Amino acid sequence: MKHIDRLRSLGLFDQRVPRYTSYPTAPVFSPEVGATEQTRALAALDPGQPVSVYLHIPFCERLCWFCACRTQGTKTLSPVESYLGTLEQELALLKDILPKGLRMGRMHWGGGTPTILPPEMIHRLAQAVRDVIPPTEDCEFSVEIDPTMVDRAKIAALAAEGMNRASIGIQDFDPLVQQSIGRLQPFDITRACVDDLRAAGIRSLNADLVYGLPHQTAERLDDTVSKVLDLNPDRVALFGYAHVPWVSKRQKLIPEDALPAEEARHALANLAAARFTGAGMTAIGIDHFARPGDGLARAAETGHLRRNFQGYVDDTCPTLIGLGASSISRLPDGYVQNAPATAAYIQRIEAGQLAGARGHVMTGDDLLRARAIEMLMCDFRLDRSALRAAFGAQAATLDAQIALVGERFGDLVAVTDESLTIAPEGRALTRIIASAFDAHVPEGIRYSQAS
Numbered sequence: 391m392k393h394i395d396r397l398r399s400l401g402l403f404d405q406r407v408p409r410y411t412s413y414p415t416a417p418v419f420s421p422e423v424g425a426t427e428q429t430r431a432l433a434a435l436d437p438g439q440p441v442s443v444y445l446h447i448p449f450c451e452r453l454c455w456f457c458a459c460r461t462q463g464t465k466t467l468s469p470v471e472s473y474l475g476t477l478e479q480e481l482a483l484l485k486d487i488l489p490k491g492l493r494m495g496r497m498h499w500g501g502g503t504p505t506i507l508p509p510e511m512i513h514r515l516a517q518a519v520r521d522v523i524p525p526t527e528d529c530e531f532s533v534e535i536d537p538t539m540v541d542r543a544k545i546a547a548l549a550a551e552g553m554n555r556a557s558i559g560i561q562d563f564d565p566l567v568q569q570s571i572g573r574l575q576p577f578d579i580t581r582a583c584v585d586d587l588r589a590a591g592i593r594s595l596n597a598d599l600v601y602g603l604p605h606q607t608a609e610r611l612d613d614t615v616s617k618v619l620d621l622n623p624d625r626v627a628l629f630g631y632a633h634v635p636w637v638s639k640r641q642k643l644i645p646e647d648a649l650p651a652e653e654a655r656h657a658l659a660n661l662a663a664a665r666f667t668g669a670g671m672t673a674i675g676i677d678h679f680a681r682p683g684d685g686l687a688r689a690a691e692t693g694h695l696r697r698n699f700q701g702y703v704d705d706t707c708p709t710l711i712g713l714g715a716s717s718i719s720r721l722p723d724g725y726v727q728n729a730p731a732t733a734a735y736i737q738r739i740e741a742g743q744l745a746g747a748r749g750h751v752m753t754g755d756d757l758l759r760a761r762a763i764e765m766l767m768c769d770f771r772l773d774r775s776a777l778r779a780a781f782g783a784q785a786a787t788l789d790a791q792i793a794l795v796g797e798r799f800g801d802l803v804a805v806t807d808e809s810l811t812i813a814p815e816g817r818a819l820t821r822i823i824a825s826a827f828d829a830h831v832p833e834g835i836r837y838s839q840a841s
């Protein structure tokens with residue numbers, strides 16, 4: 391059997407599985423967990439342990455049709471300004487709840503488009519966070535940047551507030567592909583943005599790309615990769631296009647008949663991966679690349695790679711506090727997600743309580759499976775010895791499933807008493823293999839395809 395047909399027979403093209411940026415995944419969170427649990431867990435944090443902070447800005451000036459992020463379009467700054475006021479109120483609530491002396495080791499602004507904020511709002515927001523959770527000396531501050539929605543003044547404002555890492559949205563440079571996803575972004579403007587970021591002292595720069603977009607061909611993607619390499623990013627994220635028009639209504643504008651077919655899509659991922667590794671970058675997890683020496687590559691080498699809602703990270707803070715609409719917090723005993731719709735989020739905060747609306751309290755079994763799935767997603771290796779060391783006899787509850795995976799995937803995995811390792815030829819199946827360890831199979835939820 392051809393290798394691709396074997397991958398197909400194991401579900402690569404028809405299984406719908408999560409991307410496991412958390413376990414359990416966000417769609418299975420329960421409305422029984424909310425602001426009460428959030429408040430209690432935040433109050434009980436250890437002030438000696440720095441936290442990570444994620445801040446969500448759910449606004450964009452343009453709405454790209456392919457995008458599945460939680461964001462809304464706006465042509466004026468007035469909803470943004472009013473949202474900023476709500477974020478300040480949320481922070482004021484947190485100030486009363488958090489233990490004194492808590493510090494912030496990492497901050498990430500994501501979206502949507504954080505660079506929709508003009509310089510004065512950037513300063514206001516950074517100040518508001520700093521007042522409540524002061525940064526550590528070596529705090530890392532990263533921002534998602536839309537190269538078409540930023541200028542030198544905004545970059546200078548972010549840099550003055552301590553931004554030392556940035557991630558730019560590129561997706562694809564081909565004009566026809568850009569047209570078909572409703573996102574025009576000239577190379578020159580992207581290049582100027584990269585130059586400005588470097589001049590502002592950004593030492594770690596990530597570029598986001600997407601494969602599987604309409605009209606993408608091997609030739610066009612190859613050209614995009616050449617342009618990206620020319621920009622010399624430290625990291626690249628290469629996401630498989632998730633076509634989920636039932637989640638993201640704007641995707642109804644995507645011409646489905648121009649989407650690459652299954653095998654072509656798989657070939658696009660392989661082509662781009664080969665170009666990035668050929669250019670000396672290290673492949674990280676299922677969809678990232680990093681220059682050797684970059685924090686992410688070092689974390690992968692030393693077994694410290696982690697996965698959270700932002701994708702792959704070298705973040706070791708166990709606690710993530712999510713601020714803003716739809717943000718998810720990872721707290722010592724579980725997850726809490728703020729009300730996803732911006733209006734509902736604002737309403738809750740204005741009523742004087744935290745905005746947690748859904749969540750999950752982790753059981754011992756969840757913690758074990760979460761770590762097992764994270765190991766597979768990060769290292770392609772479920773380390774049974776490490777799980778036994780951390781979870782004791784409970785680790786044996788995965789044994790039967792490990793044996794089943796061994797049978798189902800044959801020589802694409804290697805099972806020993808020490809580990810379950812996914813062979814390089816089997817890595818395209820990683821999400822499917824991880825899902826074998828998922829005990830929360832949601833009803834009525836349709837994930838995107840596994841390839």
Ligand SMILES: C=Cc1c2[nH]c(c1C)Cc1[nH]c(c(CCC(=O)O)c1C)Cc1[nH]c(c(C)c1CCC(=O)O)Cc1[nH]c(c(C)c1C=C)C2
Pocket residue numbers: 407408409416417457458459460501502632634637699716717718730836837838839
């Ligand atoms: C910033 C970009 C993205 C975030 N998530 C996605 C993108 C592109 C992709 C995505 N997330 C979900 C789906 C559908 C199911 C799937 O195929 O896996 C897709 C395509 C599911 C999902 N992820 C989160 C939530 C709350 C959900 C449920 C569906 C929904 O409510 O939208 C968590 C989450 N993902 C992102 C953020 C910012 C976030 C929570 C703060 C980013």
Ligand SMILES: C[C@H]1O[C@@H](n2cnc3c(N)ncnc32)[C@H](O)[C@@H]1O
Pocket residue numbers: 456457458459558559560561598599600629630631632633
């Ligand atoms: C934050 C990053 O998420 C990626 N992104 C946004 N929408 C989608 C989607 N539907 N499928 C895959 N990746 C997506 C883009 O690359 C963006 O830059």
Ligand code: SF4
Pocket residue numbers: 449450452453454457458459461501502503536559573
């Ligand atoms: S890709 Fe970025 S700019 Fe485009 S809609 Fe999504 S969040 Fe907004």
